[in-house]
Structures are given as C-alpha cells and as structure tokens.
Amino acid sequence: MARGSTRPTSRDVAQAAGVSQAAVSLVLGDKWRGRVSETTAERVREAARTLGYRPNLAARNLRLGRTRTVLLVVPALTTEFFAGVYTGAARVAAEHGFGVVLYPSPEGIGPARDPFASAQAALDGVIASSMAADALTAIRGDQLPLVMLDSDPEGSLGAATVNLDIADGIRQVAEHLLSLGHRHFVHLAADVASWTFEVRARELAARLGPVLGTTLRTVRAPISIEGAVTAAEAALTGPGPRPTALVCDDDQLAAGAYKAARRAGLHVPHDLSVTGLDDLALATAIDPELTTVHLDAELFGERGMRALLAVLDGRAPEAGDIPVNLVLRGSTAPPPR
Amino acid sequence: MARGSTRPTSRDVAQAAGVSQAAVSLVLGDKWRGRVSETTAERVREAARTLGYRPNLAARNLRLGRTRTVLLVVPALTTEFFAGVYTGAARVAAEHGFGVVLYPSPEGIGPARDPFASAQAALDGVIASSMAADALTAIRGDQLPLVMLDSDPEGSLGAATVNLDIADGIRQVAEHLLSLGHRHFVHLAADVASWTFEVRARELAARLGPVLGTTLRTVRAPISIEGAVTAAEAALTGPGPRPTALVCDDDQLAAGAYKAARRAGLHVPHDLSVTGLDDLALATAIDPELTTVHLDAELFGERGMRALLAVLDGRAPEAGDIPVNLVLRGSTAPPPR
DNA sequence: CCACTGACGTTTTACGTATAACTACTCCCG
DNA sequence: CGGGAGTAGTTATACGTAAAACGTCAGTGG
Structure with missing residues (x-):
C-alpha cells in the first residue's frame, strides 16, 4: 500500500474528526453501539469519507491474525472448467466476506517455487485441486486448513475433500x-x-x-x-x-x-x-x-468454499459427491455393421 | 495466518537459536554480511528450518509499507488468452520477487463490489485489462500505480498503457x-x-x-x-x-x-x-x-508487468505496440464466382 | 448523600517484522 | 598504551489497526 505521499490512516481521520484513533476504529468497525454517540459517529464517517480513508489491510491482518482471504490452487488457467470453479468459490466467499486468490501452477515458473511467493497475500486456508499436485507438499508444510478438490479420500491425510462423481x-x-x-x-x-x-x-x-x-x-x-x-x-x-x-x-x-x-x-x-x-x-x-x-464447475467451487468455511468454523463439511450427467449430442451413434 | 496453536515467529526462532530477534531478521533477510558470524547465521537458519518458520507476511507488509504483490484484473478467466497474459506477467514478476494476484471481473458477484474486497492482499500496483472496465473507477479511486492493457492511449488519464497492434x-x-x-x-x-x-x-x-x-x-x-x-x-x-x-x-x-x-x-x-x-x-x-x-498473450503479460515495474521505479515504460501476425489456415479461399 | 449505573470516550497495548542506533569486545598500528 | 576500525551482536522503535482496560461525568434509587 505504499504511496509516495502516504495514504491517510485512522489517526488522520481521528484528528480530522476531533476524536481518538480508537473511536475511529470503533465507528468504522461498526462496534460503537452504546460506546459512541450517533453525532460523533457521523462526524467520524464524514471525515473518513472526505479524506478517502481506506484501512491498511496489512495492519488489519496483522492485528486480527486472520485475513479473510483464501487461496484457490488450480492446475492452470487454460480451462474454462477452473474458471467456473473460481466463480462458484468466489461467490460463496463474497457472501461470507472472504476473498479468493488464485494460484495457478504455472508452466515456465516452475512448481518448485514457493506457491506463496506467488500469492503473497496472507491466507486463512487453501482449496487445492488435486491436479496441481506439485504444489501440495509446500501447502501441507504450511499447516493451513485445506480442502482438496477431486482427491483420493484416503490419500489426503485428513484434509476435507469435495469430489465430483x-x-x-x-x-x-x-x-x-x-x-x-x-x-x-x-x-x-x-x-x-x-x-x-x-x-x-x-x-x-x-x-x-x-x-x-x-x-x-x-x-x-x-x-x-x-x-x-x-x-x-x-x-x-x-x-x-x-x-x-x-x-x-x-x-x-x-x-x-x-x-x-x-x-x-x-x-x-x-x-x-x-x-x-x-x-x-x-x-x-x-x-x-x-x-x-x-x-x-461452479457448484464444485461453491462446495469447495463451503467446505473450507466449515473447516475454519470447526464444523464438519457437507458430505456426498456432486452428481454429474451425460449430455447426449451428435457424436455417438450405433456402430457400423 | 491464524492457526489454533500459533505459528512460530521470528522471536521463537531467536530463542531456539539463542540470539535476539533482530539477528534472526538479519540472517533470514540476507543482510548479515559483516554483522553476524557465519556460525551463528547457520545456527539461526537451522533453528528456522526445524521450527518450520515462515515470516508473517502481514507483519512484513506493514513494516515495509510495500507488498511486492500486484493485481492483474482480467475480464474473465474463461479465455486461454488471459491465461497467457497471466503466465507472462507472473514470470516477469517472479524474476523481480513479485507476486501476482488475479481479479477476474466476475459474473454473478457483481462489478459494483469493491475489487479489493475480492483480493484483499495489499497491493503495490495494478495491471488492468481495459475490457474489465467496470472495475476501473474503483481502481482509480485508490491512486495505485496503474498500467492499462489495450486501452485508449488518450483516455486513461496518465496511466501507462501497453497495446497489441x-x-x-x-x-x-x-x-x-x-x-x-x-x-x-x-x-x-x-x-x-x-x-x-x-x-x-x-x-x-x-x-x-x-x-x-x-x-x-x-x-x-x-x-x-x-x-x-x-x-x-x-x-x-x-x-x-x-x-x-x-x-x-x-x-x-x-x-x-x-x-x-x-x-x-x-x-x-x-x-x-x-x-x-x-x-x-x-x-x-x-x-x-x-x-x-x-x-x-504471454508477451503481452510480460510487457504489462515490465511497464508496471518501470512505473514503480519511476522509469518510463518501454514504448511501442506489440506486433501481431496473421496465420493462414484453411478457412479462407477465393470467393465463389 | 453516596454508591451505582450507563453513556461516551480515551489511553494503552499487542500483533510480527525490519532496521536504525547503540554497545562491547578484540585487534592492530603508531 | 590509546584510539580507530572492524566484528558480532543487542536494544529500541515504528508501521496501522483493533480492542481490552481504564476514566469521567451526569443522573438515580435507597
């Protein structure tokens, strides 16, 4: 977030509104009922608006010890399929105030590279396609909550899995x-x-x-x-x-x-x-x-995200494979006789 | 980064190695020549390895005021084309110690949503496809260094542009x-x-x-x-x-x-x-x-990333459009007479 | 009239890192 | 033998935020 002429901080907002930094944090964090008067709260919001204040996410993440950001690891971006997976996961994530960051196992960068060097966002958890096997060892080493997409139920050492049937x-x-x-x-x-x-x-x-x-x-x-x-x-x-x-x-x-x-x-x-x-x-x-x-694919992504949210909450993820269905078009016919 | 039983910090490593936290930071940050002895440095590295230490990125970002992370905004993930753009950008980024995060303008989530809510990583800059026009106003409001891909050279208000010809x-x-x-x-x-x-x-x-x-x-x-x-x-x-x-x-x-x-x-x-x-x-x-x-597409992504790095360094980005060429295959022939 | 409560804040602290500023000790040269 | 120059560290501080702990004052019931 580094800018030449630095961005306004919550302290700047506090000064502009004539209150303490803590009050700003309370108001903007929506935790002020019964702690700050409505008029003061409005003054704070107004000051934040005119200064164009946006909280520093690095500081917030550091303070809270969590990021509300999740990594989606896919084998590559070349397929529509994983685009759908992403869309579904991102929709559910947005409903819960989470963001999704992608780590495509890249060709030409080399799987040996630390995946998190390529997605430096701090993470709360990981959803990984089993097709991106290269990255998995590094991920496991990080001890992050993990959901596997289409992975061997027995092979993934306790990680939750979501499978297509x-x-x-x-x-x-x-x-x-x-x-x-x-x-x-x-x-x-x-x-x-x-x-x-x-x-x-x-x-x-x-x-x-x-x-x-x-x-x-x-x-x-x-x-x-x-x-x-x-x-x-x-x-x-x-x-x-x-x-x-x-x-x-x-x-x-x-x-x-x-x-x-x-x-x-x-x-x-x-x-x-x-x-x-x-x-x-x-x-x-x-x-x-x-x-x-x-x-x-979208349902697959949705279920993956829901499973991760469940793991983060200490709940058991939804069980059962996702059904699939054959679509009959023009490429099959009885064999020649 | 929140885990139940918290992850080791640099202080934990310091304690294990019998040195101060500062020494750990120096050694792991590769800034220790002439400041820490080789034997101590090795002891620190060893301690970090056995503890499985990984620096807290939120803290590092906060401290440094920069993230070495860049956002690539694309219209959607459905095309191979932007997969190529990403690959090229990520390659150049990796060469410079940067990471790339994607923000696909999503269908079903709504472009009105703050793009940075969906990519909560703190950012040093943005590369944006002009096709993802929805997100642009929000981006501009953030005053981040910006490179536009395939955008009207006059219309983008001073942002650097990289264009295909x-x-x-x-x-x-x-x-x-x-x-x-x-x-x-x-x-x-x-x-x-x-x-x-x-x-x-x-x-x-x-x-x-x-x-x-x-x-x-x-x-x-x-x-x-x-x-x-x-x-x-x-x-x-x-x-x-x-x-x-x-x-x-x-x-x-x-x-x-x-x-x-x-x-x-x-x-x-x-x-x-x-x-x-x-x-x-x-x-x-x-x-x-x-x-x-x-x-x-990959060259397009590379040039976009190089341009952003140039902007971040205060240099002028490379000028000139990227050449393209017609590939003759089987879908064209003289008209029927 | 005094303890108690509620309203409205402020002060302070911690998150984990990077680095500037400082200390202590040894060596060596004039 | 005094001091300047390394060597090998340590101590202290700041980044911006969230929130726990702490004041202060007015009103109120016993």
Whole structure:
C-alpha cells in the first residue's frame, strides 16, 4: 500500500474528526453501539469519507491474525472448467466476506517455487485441486486448513475433500455406448498422474469388463489438441479389432480425436463414436456437437468454499459427491455393421 | 495466518537459536554480511528450518509499507488468452520477487463490489485489462500505480498503457481477403464497449472503404458461441449482396460463424471465408482450421508487468505496440464466382 | 448523600517484522 | 598504551489497526 505521499490512516481521520484513533476504529468497525454517540459517529464517517480513508489491510491482518482471504490452487488457467470453479468459490466467499486468490501452477515458473511467493497475500486456508499436485507438499508444510478438490479420500491425510462423481459419469457413458451396441472401445486417457483420472480408467474397465465380447484398450495423451491427435491416430490403427467408440478423458482430447478421425477418413459418429468429459464451450463448437459428461464447475467451487468455511468454523463439511450427467449430442451413434 | 496453536515467529526462532530477534531478521533477510558470524547465521537458519518458520507476511507488509504483490484484473478467466497474459506477467514478476494476484471481473458477484474486497492482499500496483472496465473507477479511486492493457492511449488519464497492434492485424486480414478477391464483407463485432474493439471496426472500415465496389456491414454479437451463431445467421441473410467473407472479432465468434454457415448449407471456405482473432486452441480444433490473427498473450503479460515495474521505479515504460501476425489456415479461399 | 449505573470516550497495548542506533569486545598500528 | 576500525551482536522503535482496560461525568434509587 505504499504511496509516495502516504495514504491517510485512522489517526488522520481521528484528528480530522476531533476524536481518538480508537473511536475511529470503533465507528468504522461498526462496534460503537452504546460506546459512541450517533453525532460523533457521523462526524467520524464524514471525515473518513472526505479524506478517502481506506484501512491498511496489512495492519488489519496483522492485528486480527486472520485475513479473510483464501487461496484457490488450480492446475492452470487454460480451462474454462477452473474458471467456473473460481466463480462458484468466489461467490460463496463474497457472501461470507472472504476473498479468493488464485494460484495457478504455472508452466515456465516452475512448481518448485514457493506457491506463496506467488500469492503473497496472507491466507486463512487453501482449496487445492488435486491436479496441481506439485504444489501440495509446500501447502501441507504450511499447516493451513485445506480442502482438496477431486482427491483420493484416503490419500489426503485428513484434509476435507469435495469430489465430483466422475465414476458415475463414466458409468453413464459406458452404459450409453453399450446400449448403442458398441463392443470395441479405446480409452483416450489423459497422461496425468492424478487420482481423478485413475477413477476414469478403473470405472470404465469395471463397466465394460463383465460384458462378453468387449475389448478395451487404453492410449495415453497429454491434455492438448495436438497431443490428442497423434494419440488418437495411434488408437485407431492399433492391434486387434478396429474400435468403434472412443471414450476421452476430457473434451479437448475429444476434439483431437475428431481431427484424427477426419485424417483417417472416418466419419463421426457413423464410423466412430466419440465421448468427452467436462462439457466446455468447445463441446458445442465442434461438428458434430460432442456427447459429453457435464460437470457443474461452479457448484464444485461453491462446495469447495463451503467446505473450507466449515473447516475454519470447526464444523464438519457437507458430505456426498456432486452428481454429474451425460449430455447426449451428435457424436455417438450405433456402430457400423 | 491464524492457526489454533500459533505459528512460530521470528522471536521463537531467536530463542531456539539463542540470539535476539533482530539477528534472526538479519540472517533470514540476507543482510548479515559483516554483522553476524557465519556460525551463528547457520545456527539461526537451522533453528528456522526445524521450527518450520515462515515470516508473517502481514507483519512484513506493514513494516515495509510495500507488498511486492500486484493485481492483474482480467475480464474473465474463461479465455486461454488471459491465461497467457497471466503466465507472462507472473514470470516477469517472479524474476523481480513479485507476486501476482488475479481479479477476474466476475459474473454473478457483481462489478459494483469493491475489487479489493475480492483480493484483499495489499497491493503495490495494478495491471488492468481495459475490457474489465467496470472495475476501473474503483481502481482509480485508490491512486495505485496503474498500467492499462489495450486501452485508449488518450483516455486513461496518465496511466501507462501497453497495446497489441490490433490495427495492424486487421490490416493484414483485410489485405489478405482483398487479395483473394473478396468484395462483400460482414464484420462480426463483439458487443462490448471497449476501445480495443472500436479499433477493429475503424481499421476494417479504413482498409475496405477505399477499394471500389466493396460493401461492409457490421453485426454485433456477445462473445460466446451461442450468441455468435444467431448473429452470424442474421449476417448471412441480411440485406444487400450476400457476403463472401466474415471478419470476426475473435476466435469464439468465428466458431459460432462456422455453425451458422453449416446450418445455412454454406461450406467454409468455398462458399464463405471466415477469419478470427486471438489464435486460441479452438482455432485448430474446428474444421477447417481457422485463419486468424495470432496474439502473443504471454508477451503481452510480460510487457504489462515490465511497464508496471518501470512505473514503480519511476522509469518510463518501454514504448511501442506489440506486433501481431496473421496465420493462414484453411478457412479462407477465393470467393465463389 | 453516596454508591451505582450507563453513556461516551480515551489511553494503552499487542500483533510480527525490519532496521536504525547503540554497545562491547578484540585487534592492530603508531 | 590509546584510539580507530572492524566484528558480532543487542536494544529500541515504528508501521496501522483493533480492542481490552481504564476514566469521567451526569443522573438515580435507597
């Protein structure tokens, strides 16, 4: 807050109003009922207004020992998805007088860097996406109240978790494709070490395994359009029976699969069904529109923030996964015969 | 920073190391050459390590009167573009020991809210996208050093500005389309009151106007796929000669234009050429790949941060717009004859 | 008439850090 | 052997706020 000609302090306001600094603090902090007269209070407010007084947050934070600021750690800003998470978290936070600061695990800055060097605001707590695993050790070292988003319930050492019911989403995808008659699947898997992506693979295998005559192959791809294209090309030309359905770990991978299919001369959905997961704007921008699992990112953020507020209050956070639902669009059809 | 059992302070470290608090501050602040012996310094560092000491940032900020934290205000998080801006700014900031905090003008929270309530970190300065106009009045009221991204050089009352050379990008688009033989244009304009979007309209008119026989119509659309679709449909069925080229203010609008064209039974690029602006991942996800103006978002963020650092140092920020370049892909072709 | 209460404030203190100002001790040179 | 120059620290203070503890005065009931 350093300015050349320093900003007015509560003491300046006090002097202007002809009262003590304590009185200013009481009035502006709304703690003056029965302690300061209405006329004096109004004089203080008036002085604060004309001086353009704004409290020094560093001093307030130091005094109160709390900041009403929370850090939201996300894997990157590149996805709409985490934009939604932020929006939901910030809305709930605002309702409770809290602010939210973002720490995107940055490429090019290096995860080894102290996350709090990049978000120097003092913090009351942390909400962390499990996908931003790099930063987690540093966070744990800080002993701050922590809520994990989409993290292994057992692995996070007592931290509260909020999860999307991804497994149920994959179940819906599998049942949809099976009911269309598909038997030969490829799972285009995100090449990321994260519990939430393991869930996808496990659930898919669990659903397809018991159905006689099905085959399932997994191909890994980095989460980007280009990476998905080459991985999907490999998937379509691999060994065994030609797959008729491609289950993608997210919508970006699905967009890459479209391109690979075009290059291979395959028509989506008549030659190849494709499904995504996220339901980003991208899903309806591509042709045909993508059948995908809709995730309510804002609700995810809201629930995360509520859970953190609960932890800060010593209450138990709300239990139960967030439901998701499959949105049927134009990228799935019965397999070619 | 409030924890139940309070965190260790520099005084705790001092006690553990058997020195005074001042010595701890000197050692950990790297100001001890010739003031503290190497052995004592090491003892202090060791004590800090075992206690898990981390300085209280609120106290440090209060003491120093500065925070080494900067606020980046962006219109929303939904675009890759501002993710790039953030990445660039954060990289430069980290090189100078600064942190960056984001304030996304949120939907659903309301722009009337004090931006600093949502980013309660104390700040040394602000970098603001001109697209986040709502927040600007509040920012100006705070008298913080300010750098504007893509703002009217005259309109921003003395604040430093960093601009992309959007006008030159539009010039490249116009010349490309004119050289292909197009004469009937529609400008799919973002329905946003912002100087940078006015530049697009002005430059396009300036380039196409002098060429005999050209027509140019402007259609406004909100920046979203759905909004763009209806606007583009209106554009294709409007009065006058049927347009053969659609110049879009950004890539998302272009994606919407693709959908409108498909619905109208028009083939891109043979029946209709489409151009975008941004060069997001979306540009290569859609079919055909989009001819668009590439903006170097990271460089934009870097230059913004450097400009702010310059202002903070009392130096003049680097002058000159950031160059942009047209990327030719598959969405433009000569007009049908 | 005196203790008590309520109204309206003020004085003082603490939060944790960084650093200016000071002290004490040793060494060394003239 | 006196003093100037390091060396190795310590003591004291300020940053701006919130709030606990402390006054002061007028009115009131017993």
